[in-house]
Amino acid sequence: MKKRLISSYDEINDIFVGKIDGESGFCRDFGISDGVFIGINKNNFPNSVYICDASRVLNVSKQTLENSNVKINIKCNSICLYFTMFIENLRICSLKCKNIFDIPIVDFKMDSNF
Template identity: 75%
Template structure:
């Protein structure tokens, strides 16, 4: 399943934010890896991403983070959450963590060009 991603990058504060278009608010924020926060809605489904100190956390230049062509893949099973991020088709990061957040089985892509 694909969902439209709205993302922005604040170079002064080095903050990356992305959210699913049409989703309002969030119920919880989970630190899924080293400063990458995943917001979930009332059904515990991911609906936003927040990265403070984004250039150092993602090990990527601020100039690259300013690009609006962003794709984020999120997949969850009963054991793990898998997160992958691309900017302008450049692989920025992949991570896997235990699904201790009670996120249901999901498999979708947030795409700024959808």
């Protein structure tokens, strides 16, 4: 599944936010790693990403985070959730955690250039 990603970066507060275009709100959010949170809609599908202290968490410059060419992949099976984030086609983050969030089996892509 592929959806259009709307992303923004607040340099002063060092916060990255990405959400699926056309979706509003979320039912729950979960911390999947230090400073990385995903929002889940009523059907338990990811619909947003929030990263606080983003330049430190992602180990990239604030200028890199200001780039609008962002892609986020979220893949889940019954055991694990895999989160990968790309800026300008450069992988800047790759995380794996247990899927304790009731997210169904999915291979989900959010792309700012969709």
